[in-house]
Amino acid sequence: MASPKINIGGDGKERVAFDLMSLIADIAKGEESTKDRAYWFELYAQCHQLIVEGKDSKEIL
Structure with a gap:
C-alpha cells in the first residue's frame, strides 16, 4: 500500500x-x-530544499 501524499500549504x-x-x-x-x-x-539543508523549496528528492541526490 502506498503511503498517502501529504499536501501542506504555504x-x-x-x-x-x-x-x-x-x-x-x-x-x-x-x-x-x-x-x-x-x-x-x-x-538540514536537504530538508530545507525538500520542504521549503519544494524540490524533488531526485534533484537533491
Whole structure:
C-alpha cells in the first residue's frame, strides 16, 4: 500500500520545515565531532530544499 501524499500549504510547509530543521540543529549541537556536525548540517539543508523549496528528492541526490 502506498503511503498517502501529504499536501501542506504555504505557511504549514514553512512551519513543518522550521520544526524539523530546529530538531536537526538541536541534534547537531549535541554531537562531538566535526564529521557528525557536517552530516546533520547536510540533512538540514536537504530538508530545507525538500520542504521549503519544494524540490524533488531526485534533484537533491
